[in-house]
Amino acid sequence: MQFNLNGREVDIPAHPMRRLLDVLREDCELIGTKEGCGEGECGACTVLVDGQSVVSCLVPFAQVEGRNVQTIEGADAQALQRAFMDHVGAQCGICTPGMIMAALSLGPDPTRRQMQEALAGNLCRCTGYEAIFRAIRAAKRASRRAVTTTETVT
Amino acid sequence: MANSTERAVGRSVARKDGIGKATGKAVYADDLIFPGMLWGRTIRSEIPRGRIRMIRRDFDESGFTVVDFRDIPGKNGIALIELDQPCLVEREIQHVAEPIMLLAHADRERLLTARVEIDCDPAPAVLDPERSDVVFKDILIEKGDVGAAIAGADLVVEGTYRTGAQEHVYIEPNGVVAVPEDDGIAVYGSIQCPFYVHKALVTLLGDAVSHVRVVQTETGGGFGGKEEYPSMIAAHAALLALKSKRPVKIIYDRTEDMVATTKRHPSIVRHRTGVTRAGRIVAMDVAVLMDGGAYVTLSPVVLSRGAIHAAGPYRCDNTRVAARATRTNTPPNGAFRGFGAPQTQFAMEVHMDRIAEALGMDPVRLREINALEPGDTTATGQTLGSDCSALETLRRATEKSRYAEKRAAINGSNRGIGVSLFFHGSGFTGSGELRLASRAALELTERGVRVLTSSTEIGQGTRTMHAQIVADALGVPYESVEVAQPDTSRVPDSGPTVASRTCMVVGGILQRAAGELRRTIGDASPAEYFREHGPLRVEAEYEQPEWIRWDDQTYRGDAYATYGWGCNVAEVEVDPVTYEARPLKVTAVVDVGKAMHPALAVGQIEGGTAQALGYALLEHVVMRDGAMANGQLTNYVIPTAPDTPPIDVVLLENPYPGGPFGAKGLGELPMDGPAPAIVNAIRSLGIDVREVPALPEIILRESRSGKREAGDGS
Numbered sequence: 127m128q129f130n131l132n133g134r135e136v137d138i139p140a141h142p143m144r145r146l147l148d149v150l151r152e153d154c155e156l157i158g159t160k161e162g163c164g165e166g167e168c169g170a171c172t173v174l175v176d177g178q179s180v181v182s183c184l185v186p187f188a189q190v191e192g193r194n195v196q197t198i199e200g201a202d203a204q205a206l207q208r209a210f211m212d213h214v215g216a217q218c219g220i221c222t223p224g225m226i227m228a229a230l231s232l233g234p235d236p237t238r239r240q241m242q243e244a245l246a247g248n249l250c251r252c253t254g255y256e257a258i259f260r261a262i263r264a265a266k267r268a269s270r271r272a273v274t275t276t277e278t279v280t
Numbered sequence: 281m282a283n284s285t286e287r288a289v290g291r292s293v294a295r296k297d298g299i300g301k302a303t304g305k306a307v308y309a310d311d312l313i314f315p316g317m318l319w320g321r322t323i324r325s326e327i328p329r330g331r332i333r334m335i336r337r338d339f340d341e342s343g344f345t346v347v348d349f350r351d352i353p354g355k356n357g358i359a360l361i362e363l364d365q366p367c368l369v370e371r372e373i374q375h376v377a378e379p380i381m382l383l384a385h386a387d388r389e390r391l392l393t394a395r396v397e398i399d400c401d402p403a404p405a406v407l408d409p410e411r412s413d414v415v416f417k418d419i420l421i422e423k424g425d426v427g428a429a430i431a432g433a434d435l436v437v438e439g440t441y442r443t444g445a446q447e448h449v450y451i452e453p454n455g456v457v458a459v460p461e462d463d464g465i466a467v468y469g470s471i472q473c474p475f476y477v478h479k480a481l482v483t484l485l486g487d488a489v490s491h492v493r494v495v496q497t498e499t500g501g502g503f504g505g506k507e508e509y510p511s512m513i514a515a516h517a518a519l520l521a522l523k524s525k526r527p528v529k530i531i532y533d534r535t536e537d538m539v540a541t542t543k544r545h546p547s548i549v550r551h552r553t554g555v556t557r558a559g560r561i562v563a564m565d566v567a568v569l570m571d572g573g574a575y576v577t578l579s580p581v582v583l584s585r586g587a588i589h590a591a592g593p594y595r596c597d598n599t600r601v602a603a604r605a606t607r608t609n610t611p612p613n614g615a616f617r618g619f620g621a622p623q624t625q626f627a628m629e630v631h632m633d634r635i636a637e638a639l640g641m642d643p644v645r646l647r648e649i650n651a652l653e654p655g656d657t658t659a660t661g662q663t664l665g666s667d668c669s670a671l672e673t674l675r676r677a678t679e680k681s682r683y684a685e686k687r688a689a690i691n692g693s694n695r696g697i698g699v700s701l702f703f704h705g706s707g708f709t710g711s712g713e714l715r716l717a718s719r720a721a722l723e724l725t726e727r728g729v730r731v732l733t734s735s736t737e738i739g740q741g742t743r744t745m746h747a748q749i750v751a752d753a754l755g756v757p758y759e760s761v762e763v764a765q766p767d768t769s770r771v772p773d774s775g776p777t778v779a780s781r782t783c784m785v786v787g788g789i790l791q792r793a794a795g796e797l798r799r800t801i802g803d804a805s806p807a808e809y810f811r812e813h814g815p816l817r818v819e820a821e822y823e824q825p826e827w828i829r830w831d832d833q834t835y836r837g838d839a840y841a842t843y844g845w846g847c848n849v850a851e852v853e854v855d856p857v858t859y860e861a862r863p864l865k866v867t868a869v870v871d872v873g874k875a876m877h878p879a880l881a882v883g884q885i886e887g888g889t890a891q892a893l894g895y896a897l898l899e900h901v902v903m904r905d906g907a908m909a910n911g912q913l914t915n916y917v918i919p920t921a922p923d924t925p926p927i928d929v930v931l932l933e934n935p936y937p938g939g940p941f942g943a944k945g946l947g948e949l950p951m952d953g954p955a956p957a958i959v960n961a962i963r964s965l966g967i968d969v970r971e972v973p974a975l976p977e978i979i980l981r982e983s984r985s986g987k988r989e990a991g992d993g994s
Contacts, residue, residue, distance in 0.1 A: 157311040158304020160500070162451040163534040167913035170451055198304035211298035214879045217887065218739030219301030220308065220452040220500025238926075245921040249913070251449050251501050252739045254890030255921045257883050 129190045131156075132200020142188035146180075147171045149187045150197060158198035158223045162249070169248030172224035173197050179228050181247070198223035203230060205265040205272075215261030217252035224248055229262050234270055236262065288748040288758035289941050292879035296743040296763060297498070306498040309455035309470045314527035317457070318345065319388045320520045322530070323381040323396045324540060325373040328405035328609040328906030332371050332398060335381065339394040345524035347382040352519065354486025358511050359479050365575035365612065367484055367515045373400060374574035375611050376907040377540035379512070384520040384528050405609035405906050409571035410548065414607035416572045417580035419587045421659050421835045424598035429563035433554025437635045441551070441627035442971040443955070445571075445901035446544035446894075447908075448616060449918050452500020454510060454541060455531035458517035464491035465521060467514045470499045472506040473776035474734050478768045480511035481518055488522065496766040502738035503891070504615030507778055508577055509541045538911035542614030543901055545570040545582055545605070549590065549627035554598075559641050559649045564659075566590045568603035568624055573612035579605040582613075584709055586620025588839045589952075591659040592628035593670045593703040594650040599659045610906050615778060617888065618951035621704055622895065629700040629956030630970055633963055642687070643960065644678055647701050662838045667944070669845040669871035669934045674701055676930055677847035681867035686851065690964055694856055695864070698960025700848045702952040705840030706936070706945030707781040710830035713822055713841075719772035720789040721819040722750065722797050724810040728760025729797070731790060732817075733774040735782045736766055740947055741880040742782050748876055749787045749940050753794030756806060772819060780844070780945025783876060785822065787940040793820035825938050842936035844949040846870040848889070850957035851925075854965055859976040859983065861962050863893055863925040866954060871932040873944030878931065881946060885929045888950025894919045896955040900973050 128137045131154060140149045150156045150173070159182055162170035166184040173182045174196040175189075206226045209215065216222040228248045232240060241259050250258060300306035337346070349356050349368040356370065357363035369380045380398060385391040406412050430436055456469030465485065471477055474494040481492045494514070499506065513530055520528040532540070547570050554563035568590055572579035587603035636643040651670040657663050678684065678699065686697045707713050721732040731750055737743045747761040754761075764771055774786045797818040801809040809816065830837035849867040854860070868885050875881040898917045902909040910916045935942025955972045962969050967982045 151311075156304075157307070160304075160308070160452070161310065162453070162500075163913045165534065165912060165914060168451055168534075207302040210302045211294060214292070214295060214298075214741075214883050216295075216298060216301040217741070217883060218450070218452070218499065218501040219297065219306050220450075222301050223304040226302070242922040242924075247920075249449075249451060249918060249920060251451055251503070251891065251918065252887045253883055254886035254888075254919075254927055255924050256886045256927055257879070258921075 127187065127191050129192060130194040132196055140187055142186060144187045145183055146185040146187050146190060147182040150182060156197050156199050160220050160223060162220065169228060170221050170224045172227040172248060174201065174227060174230065179231055198226060201227060201230060205269045206262065209261040209265035209268065213257055213261040213264055215253065215258045221248060221250045225250065225258060232262065234266055236266065288751040289876050292877055293744065293748060293758050295741060296747060297737060308452055308498045308500055309457060309468065310531050312457050312468055312497065314457065314459055317527040317529055318384040318386050318524055319391050320382060320384045320517055320528045320530040321391050322379050322516055323383065325369065325376060325378040325380055325398065327373060327400055327402050328376050328407065330373045330400040330402040332369065332373065332400055334399040336397040338397060343385055345384040345520055347519045347523055351523055352484060353488035354484050357483065358515060359483040360508055360577055361580060362576040365577060367512065375609050377611055379516065382516050382520050384524055407608055407610065407906055409569055409606045409608050412606035412608055416576050416605040416607060417583050419584055419603040419835060421587055421599065421601040423659055423661060426563050426565050426598045426600040429598035430552065430554040430565065433562050434557045435638060436552060436554050437638050438552045439631050439634050439970060441549045441630055443547045443623045443626050444973055445546045445613065446616060446899050447538055447901060447916055448503045448505030450501030450503060450505055453532045453534055453537040454506065454513055456510065456514050456517050457527055457529040458514065458521035459527040460521050460525055462490065464489045464493065465518050466493040466495065467518060468495045468497050469510055469514060470506055471496045471510045472502040472736055472738055472778065474736065474766050474768050475773045476508065476776055477511045477514045480515055484515050485518065494768045496736045499736060499738045503617045504619065504778065505542060507615040507776065509614065534913060535911045538916065539908045540611060542612060544616035545572065545613040545620065545623065547623035549624055551627060551631040553631065553635060555635055555639065559639055559646050561594055561596045561650050563598040564591050564596050566601045568601065570605045571608050571613060572605040573608060573610045575612045577612040578614050582615065582620040586624040588660060588705065588709065589621040590624035590628060592625055593652045593701055593845065595652050595656045601659060610903065617891065618948045619779065622951045622955065625702050625952045626956045626972060629702065630959050633960045644674065644683065644699055647674055651701060658839065660839045661836050667842050667934055667936045669932060670701060670703065672932060673845050673847035673869045673871055676932065677849050677867050677869040680869065680928065680930060681849035683849050687964065694854050694965065695851065696854065696961040696964035697849065697851050698957045698964055700953040700957035700960065703843045703845050704780065704945065704949040704952055706842050706844060707785045707840060708779050709839055710832060710837065713785060714824045716775040716822065718775040718786060718789060718822045719819055720774050720786055720793055721772050721817055722793045723817040724806050724815060725762065726810060727807055728756055729754065729806045731761065731763045732771045733786055734766045734768065734771050735774050735786045736777040738777065740884060741877060742777065744880065745783055745876050746787060746790055749790050750794050753791045754798055754806065780947045780949065783943050784939045784945050787943065789820050789822055791940040793818050796820060841938055842944050844870060844872055844944045844946055846949050846953050848953035848957040850954060850961045852958060852961040854962060854979060859980040861897055861958065861974055861979060863897065863958060865925050865928065867928045868950060869930040869932060870949055871934045872946040873936045873939055874933050874942035875931045876941065876943055881931055882929050884947055885950045886927045889927050889954050890919050890924050892951050892954035893924065893958065896958040896972050897974055900975060
């Protein structure tokens with residue numbers, strides 16, 4: 127079955143009813159997407175399908191035919207990744223890829239409430255979420271600065 | 281000496297494991313693939329107690345490996361404190377989800393659909409710890425004359441406090457892969473204590489293997505939940521691997537992980553306290569009961585820490601703590617961040633508020649009068665030094681949170697405020713560290729130096745913090761220090777990664793090893809010395825401070841080398857329609873001795889506080905006929921981002937002279953205070969809650985039973 131994975135057209139011969147999570151991890155060897163609960167509650171397996179965050183443990187593979195799938199390995203998330211490192215947004219790290227994928231949907235200057243809502247489907251047991259919020263704020267600040275710099279140059 | 285470097289300790293340097301985790305490249309147990317690997321599955325009991333009559337395998341067995349107790353070459357037990365917990369049931373079932381048989385197959389679908397029926401003769405199960413007649417452990421701490429002091433008190437306040445079980449909910453479920461190698465076996469897995477697993481496998485496998493090697497993979501959270509149970513999973517995978525001669529991976533799904541593995545011990549604590557009219561505590565009589573579950577596992581030591589912390593951070597000349605753990609037919613309860621202390625300090629701190637209510641005194645004032653100060657003695661008779669900070673944390677937390685002003689403003693509103701004062705002993709209890717005799721080593725590399733310990737990184741920052749200590753003790757750049765993956769064939773036994781000991785105790789050993797290495801290599805940089813002289817390895821062992829005295833028989837003496845101290849102020853809002861208590865803010869002032877890495881330290885306090893808020897308000901393990909009935913994240917609820925209030929953390933640094941750079945233990949401390957602070961905040965609204973989780977139905981019940989009477993002590 128054909129779909130776009132991290133910007134590349136791929137053809138993966140997997141059963142249409144397998145979980146997208148398993149196809150990504152086992153057939154595509156992208157281990158950055160994690161399984162925490164298998165019932166769509168923890169968000170560790172969050173990926174983007176056509177830009178929308180979904181829990182890949184609840185998505186049958188058939189549903190991504192012809193669509194764009196983005197995982198932590200291919201997402202345009204360097205600012206967030208850098209900020210999660212600098213602000214200890216990752217402790218044990220198992221929720222981190224999913225957390226970063228979910229945070230991609232946030233605007234340039236999110237409020238605490240907006241961050242809480244965007245991450246409501248992503249459980250973290252280590253941080254109490256505060257360090258994750260600090261990382262997201264720092265990443266958004268860095269992105270805003272980058273945009274400003276670019277505008278000055280052009 | 282090469283000291284051209286900025287110090288690492290005290291700075292929030294880059295985490296050693298940051299990039300792997302942020303990019304998704306870090307390798308966890310389930311990410312490992314070995315050629316020819318099979319999947320393993322555990323067949324478990326479905327009744328809490330009984331005798332197996334017959335086991336029927338109702339599937340096509342081609343390609344399957346099947347293991348039962350008869351395949352165990354050594355002893356059929358998981359070695360820990362006792363050897364009473366079987367690896368696989370022979371006849372007698374003692375709890376639901378007890379392992380009976382193991383299957384492995386290359387095809388996961390065939391494995392999961394294989395039917396095995398177990399016919400049993402059920403027996404009556406004991407599910408109430410108060411009705412059990414099997415005692416795992418009794419502990420008695422006695423100081424002064426409690427009877428006489430109670431008789432002479434102005435007021436005696438009594439109360440019973442209850443805490444429920446709690447599930448760890450590390451986001452990575454348990455998992456291991458066992459791989460036959462040469463004539464031995466290697467186990468890779470999500471493990472807190474590699475040498476615990478090693479000991480269990482050696483006992484189980486006996487002479488059937490030439491060697492056992494245990495390797496910790498990246499671990500997606502532990503909180504104590506991966507302290508003892510991974511020995512069981514590793515044992516199962518190893519048996520399947522040895523029989524099939526293939527690598528075998530066992531990964532628990534969330535439900536199996538929740539239903540079969542350990543929980544925090546439920547507790548019932550009774551207090552009887554004598555006070556003077558002026559608010560001085562003159563006698564404390566405390567009875568602690570913990571539900572151990574079906575096997576001894578770690579219950580005696582959980583009970584021990586619970587008992588030692590049961591009198592709270594208060595001065596009292598006449599104290600008796602009688603603590604007991606009993607057996608029930610439920611899966612064994614086990615290690616969980618705080619290790620008995622959150623239960624007993626919950627009781628103490630809610631009881632303190634009830635004493636204050638009985639005296640008509642502000643709860644902060646009562647704590648000011650009674651808090652331990654340097655020179656005072658604890659319940660075990662330990663004289664505290666200048667590293668005691670109870671009053672300072674209380675003062676700072678009440679100021680920072682504007683406690684007095686907010687308390688005065690409650691007046692008929694639905695917003696309450698509550699306080700808790702707590703402490704947590706660092707490292708193993710009493711002579712435990714001496715018995716462990718932990719070791720840690722350093723070896724030179726081409727780039728600098730490598731840290732060799734069995735301390736595991738489970739999110740708390742072990743690798744980073746150990747590298748910081750070694751960098752500064754050697755006077756080398758942080759970046760030139762690397763940390764070896766814990767592999768029992770390569771690293772010395774540094775003891776388990778538990779008990780808030782990884783920084784203070786193992787870090788202290790590393791600091792001494794670094795001093796010895798520096799003496800050996802002189803002024804050279806480690807890399808220079810390596811190039812000129814070749815490999816060099818230096819190992820150091822734990823040395824107990826000479827002043828420590830402890831008697832395991834009488835429970836008298838210096839229970840811990842030092843303590844972390846903390847004060848929480850919790851603000852809650854109780855919904856007048858749903859009776860949900862919503863936390864609005866928690867202020868946490870903690871004395872950690874020295875914040876080695878401020879960002880990591882704050883992260884530990886915030887994360888522990890959030891986990892404790894779940895314990896206080898949300899996390900309800902529903903047991904039905906000895907089995908967890910809500911073994912899913914759908915209906916066992918932990919705090920989400922919207923549930924978690926702002927947590928205002930203040931780190932105090934009152935050093936422990938015996939710790940590296942003054943550090944004390946820190947990982948468990950934040951688990952002790954939030955539950956009582958939250959319940960005391962609910963109490964400040966006149967609702968007489970005395971248990972956690974403080975679910976809406978409990979708050980509703982206590983709201984309807986009418987405002988409590990002040991002075992219901994007598």
